Amino acid sequence: MTISRRRFLSLAGSTAFAVKSGSALATSHEWSGVACIAAKGASSGLHLLSLRGPAPRGPEWRELAFVPAEEPVALVTHPDRRICYVLHDVGIHRALPRGYVSAYRVDNHRIGDRGAQLAYLGSQPLSLSATFPRHLAISPDGQSLVVSAHGGGIFNLLPIRADGSIGRVRSIRKETGCGPDAENQQSSHPQAVLFSTRGGCVVAADQGTDTVTVLDTNQSLRVIARCALPSGTGPRSLAIHHASGTLFISGCLSRSLFACRIESSSGRIAHPVSKLADGVCGALATHPVHPIVYAMTSGGLTAFSFQGRDSVIPVQHVALDDDASRAHQLQLFPPLNSLFLSTPKGVLCFPMDATTGAIEPSSVVAPVRGAQAIAFFM
Amino acid sequence: MSVVVSPRDPRYETLKGGHNFRWPEDNHDAVGQIVLCESVGDIADALQHAVSAGLRPTVRSGGHCYEDFAVNNPGGVLLDLSLLSGANRPEGQSAFRIAPGTQLWGAYAELYKRYSVTLPGGSCGTVGAGGHICGGGYGLLSRLHGLTCDWLTAVDILTVDAKGKVVPLTANATQNTDLFRACRGAGGGNFGIITSYIFDKLPPAPREIIQAHSQFKWADLTEDRFVRLLTSFGKYWETRGQDPDTWGMFSIMELRHAANSTFGIGVQFLNPDGSCDNLDVLNEYLDRFSDCGGVSTTARAVTPHSSIQPPGKATRGKATKDGTELCAGSHTVRRRDWYLATGEEAGGPGGSRAKYKSAYLKRGFTEAEARCFYKHLHRDIPGANINGSVVEIDSYGGAINRKELAAATAVRQRSSILKMQPMTHWSNAEDDAAHSQWLRDFYADVFSGPDADPQHPGTPYPGDSYDGCYINYPDKDMLAFDYWPTLYYGDSYPFLQSVKRKYDPNNIFHHAMSIRI
Numbered sequence: 001m002t003i004s005r006r007r008f009l010s011l012a013g014s015t016a017f018a019v020k021s022g023s024a025l026a027t028s029h030e031w032s033g034v035a036c037i038a039a040k041g042a043s044s045g046l047h048l049l050s051l052r053g054p055a056p057r058g059p060e061w062r063e064l065a066f067v068p069a070e071e072p073v074a075l076v077t078h079p080d081r082r083i084c085y086v087l088h089d090v091g092i093h094r095a096l097p098r099g100y101v102s103a104y105r106v107d108n109h110r111i112g113d114r115g116a117q118l119a120y121l122g123s124q125p126l127s128l129s130a131t132f133p134r135h136l137a138i139s140p141d142g143q144s145l146v147v148s149a150h151g152g153g154i155f156n157l158l159p160i161r162a163d164g165s166i167g168r169v170r171s172i173r174k175e176t177g178c179g180p181d182a183e184n185q186q187s188s189h190p191q192a193v194l195f196s197t198r199g200g201c202v203v204a205a206d207q208g209t210d211t212v213t214v215l216d217t218n219q220s221l222r223v224i225a226r227c228a229l230p231s232g233t234g235p236r237s238l239a240i241h242h243a244s245g246t247l248f249i250s251g252c253l254s255r256s257l258f259a260c261r262i263e264s265s266s267g268r269i270a271h272p273v274s275k276l277a278d279g280v281c282g283a284l285a286t287h288p289v290h291p292i293v294y295a296m297t298s299g300g301l302t303a304f305s306f307q308g309r310d311s312v313i314p315v316q317h318v319a320l321d322d323d324a325s326r327a328h329q330l331q332l333f334p335p336l337n338s339l340f341l342s343t344p345k346g347v348l349c350f351p352m353d354a355t356t357g358a359i360e361p362s363s364v365v366a367p368v369r370g371a372q373a374i375a376f377f378m
Numbered sequence: 379m380s381v382v383v384s385p386r387d388p389r390y391e392t393l394k395g396g397h398n399f400r401w402p403e404d405n406h407d408a409v410g411q412i413v414l415c416e417s418v419g420d421i422a423d424a425l426q427h428a429v430s431a432g433l434r435p436t437v438r439s440g441g442h443c444y445e446d447f448a449v450n451n452p453g454g455v456l457l458d459l460s461l462l463s464g465a466n467r468p469e470g471q472s473a474f475r476i477a478p479g480t481q482l483w484g485a486y487a488e489l490y491k492r493y494s495v496t497l498p499g500g501s502c503g504t505v506g507a508g509g510h511i512c513g514g515g516y517g518l519l520s521r522l523h524g525l526t527c528d529w530l531t532a533v534d535i536l537t538v539d540a541k542g543k544v545v546p547l548t549a550n551a552t553q554n555t556d557l558f559r560a561c562r563g564a565g566g567g568n569f570g571i572i573t574s575y576i577f578d579k580l581p582p583a584p585r586e587i588i589q590a591h592s593q594f595k596w597a598d599l600t601e602d603r604f605v606r607l608l609t610s611f612g613k614y615w616e617t618r619g620q621d622p623d624t625w626g627m628f629s630i631m632e633l634r635h636a637a638n639s640t641f642g643i644g645v646q647f648l649n650p651d652g653s654c655d656n657l658d659v660l661n662e663y664l665d666r667f668s669d670c671g672g673v674s675t676t677a678r679a680v681t682p683h684s685s686i687q688p689p690g691k692a693t694r695g696k697a698t699k700d701g702t703e704l705c706a707g708s709h710t711v712r713r714r715d716w717y718l719a720t721g722e723e724a725g726g727p728g729g730s731r732a733k734y735k736s737a738y739l740k741r742g743f744t745e746a747e748a749r750c751f752y753k754h755l756h757r758d759i760p761g762a763n764i765n766g767s768v769v770e771i772d773s774y775g776g777a778i779n780r781k782e783l784a785a786a787t788a789v790r791q792r793s794s795i796l797k798m799q800p801m802t803h804w805s806n807a808e809d810d811a812a813h814s815q816w817l818r819d820f821y822a823d824v825f826s827g828p829d830a831d832p833q834h835p836g837t838p839y840p841g842d843s844y845d846g847c848y849i850n851y852p853d854k855d856m857l858a859f860d861y862w863p864t865l866y867y868g869d870s871y872p873f874l875q876s877v878k879r880k881y882d883p884n885n886i887f888h889h890a891m892s893i894r895i
Binding site: 095096097127128129152153168169171172173174175176177178186187188220221223 | 406429432433434450452453454538540541542854857858879883884885886888889890894
């Protein structure tokens with residue numbers, strides 16, 4: 001649904017929507033870079049695409065290369081290097097029950113369209129029984145990866161070497177617990193994982209145990225704090241609004257949105273956890289400046305405005321088909337001032353109003369079937 | 379009270395590994411701590427602590443696991459049960475109880491001295507009951523009395539429920555019956571920690587037995603004579619060896635690599651009624667090999683585990699498990715791990731770097747298979763000394779093949795007449811690849827012949843000729859085949875998975891070849 005700026009502002013309240021000076025949101029200029037899209041299914045692998053053209057209208061996307069890869073489900077980029085870490089959602093790797101992580105370097109991404117390519121830097125298996133990993137996060141200093149293994153109920157911490165390659169698993173945490181949903185909560189099933197702004201700890205959601213946990217990445221993934229959600233929530237996605245210190249949690253089983261306070265630097269979370277809305281079923285993202293959280297809801301993508309952590313107001317809803325609603329990742333990329341939704345039919349781009357955060361109509365920028373995640377190198 | 383051994387403890391380097399010196403492969407794989415438990419309460423506390431702390435627990439009794447299932451546990455907790463020992467009938471109880479840390483020789487001695495009974499278990503005296511019995515457990519009396527797990531009437535076991543709490547259970551024919559069946563042969567490290575094996579009855583210990591040995595010289599055997607010897611051996615056990623009057627006889631053909639000058643056939647015999655006066659059956663058996671040049675000897679038959687002295691190598695360095703030769707001034711000496719050296723002096727099997735495989739055979743050897751054996755037992759590997767390689771072939775069947783036990787236990791292999799255990803032992807890590815490759819090549823070649831299942835080449839896939847592999851002789855190489863569960867468990871794997879989901883829903887107990895949810 002296209003919404004006027006006036007209407008969006010009236011729904012969201014007229015305060016605090018002025019774009020702060022020095023914000024990361026884009027203004028109109030020429031963009032050049034590459035995107036890497038992970039896709040599962042019939043053509044499982046990594047698609048490398050070039051982006052070239054003016055924002056905010058949007059750059060032109062053109063596929064440069066395809067690298068076969070086994071069930072890539074998540075991507076993160078190194079904060080300082082042109083390296084992409086790929087998580088493989090498998091149950092067996094080299095004959096043992098475990099997933100694995102790979103590293104790829106993006107070379108020549110500024111030297112015209114034809115020059116950009118992905119160079120494989122190697123893989124590292126996860127620990128035994130860390131099967132079907134779904135999410136990974138990279139520390140702000142680029143020295144560690146944390147992986148959540150949905151199948152095995154396990155978290156792994158892996159070091160990143162000086163050359164950007166991945167070292168052997170350094171810490172393992174095996175989780176236990178269950179929930180009332182016999183099919184989806186018979187045991188621990190970790191899902192989303194995020195680093196705190198300073199690093200040193202991660203916040204993780206566990207669909208199987210109805211918990212959100214903060215783990216110390218400096219001390220063998222020791223539990224710093226654990227917060228229980230209502231039984232049967234099935235927390236899946238997380239998003240942190242750093243400006244307000246708010247952690248948003250979506251429950252894929254209860255189809256609800258929750259929030260609590262989080263100290264971005266330490267990662268400590270505080271009770272109470274408030275239920276904010278129903279109908280929220282999947283991926284989340286927050287605006288870097290405005291108090292807006294974007295969430296996959298029944299039938300589409302909804303922008304919620306919030307003041308504090310006790311309530312949200314839906315200010316905009318964009319209808320999408322069922323396939324899009326099953327999107328694995330919703331990601332806001334400030335340099336392009338857009339939201340990107342990785343869906344089974346491809347990557348959708350939702351340009352955002354630079355001053356309000358309102359979503360503009362989407363378009364399929366990359367028709368990559370089975371898209372799971374996208375990463376950018378500008 | 380538990381004894382906790384951390385990496386800073388001087389005992390850690392010795393206790394972090396077992397009898398196979400290959401494991402843990404490196405320091406990264408080593409456990410974070412070893413907890414030596416002295417009571418069931420200790421085990422429960424240590425297990426709960428590990429689970430609550432998010433650490434993976436692994437369990438060890440005797441430390442004879444062929445693979446790295448217990449000791450490859452990076453940063454985790456190894457629960458060592460070796461101090462929980464005893465085989466007795468507690469006062470006021472009629473059943474025998476064997477603690478998991480009991481070594482087999484200790485069990486035989488206690489059961490014999492106190493009650494004149496025995497356990498039809500293995501012949502390696504330092505093997506721990508913990509892993510042996512729940513994996514099936516067989517030995518020299520098994521043709522007469524069946525497997526150890528066939529006599530089991532209950533287990534006490536610590537499990538971890540869905541919420542992560544340690545729950546003690548008893549499993550028997552009326553309680554947790556599915557778990558009980560699974561504990562009778564599925565192998566260790568799957569469902570929980572067994573703290574007591576309970577037997578209402580045990581077979582009587584023999585008063586005496588007859589031992590016989592035939593020794594063969596490789597130099598006296600042409601390939602054709604060897605083929606005749608091996609096929610005769612197999613034919614006997616396929617036919618005459620399944621008659622009940624032979625069930626008291628157990629024979630092991632120990633085919634050492636031709637780098638050794640001899641190999642042999644050992645026999646333990648008693649009549650099914652326990653007597654040793656009538657030796658007709660034994661003589662009939664030994665007569666079969668007299669044409670093949672075998673020489674009877676009263677010398678004690680040596681088992682592969684005790685006899686093979688892998689060639690050493692003189693290098694400088696700190697104390698090693700197998701003994702590093704050092705030049706100390708004008709003398710050459712060996713610097714050794716004290717605990718392992720003392721154990722070896724005390725009659726234990728010591729240890730080495732080793733690789734093992736297994737196969738059940740439902741019939742004797744074909745000529746093609748026998749020629750394959752001859753080829754590989756004469757095959758040299760450039761740069762490697764493989765005289766520590768041997769194929770052990772055990773007689774099988776008899777009371778083991780009572781068909782009703784296939785449904786009552788997790789051991790599906792109730793039609794075999796031979797059990798084969800090819801193995802290779804060596805000292806130095808740099809020889810790992812050569813020894814492992816010799817064994818892989820031999821195994822793949824034997825099971826890729828004209829009689830092999832064309833859909834499953836290179837493996838003893840269950841069929842008319844073979845019946846898979848033995849889980850107490852685990853072999854990670856088999857993971858390369860996606861049907862490896864069928865090799866070890868036949869058609870009972872789905873049942874075992876259901877037991878796993880029910881009693882270990884969080885997959886607390888896992889290793890490379892554990893039952894997968």
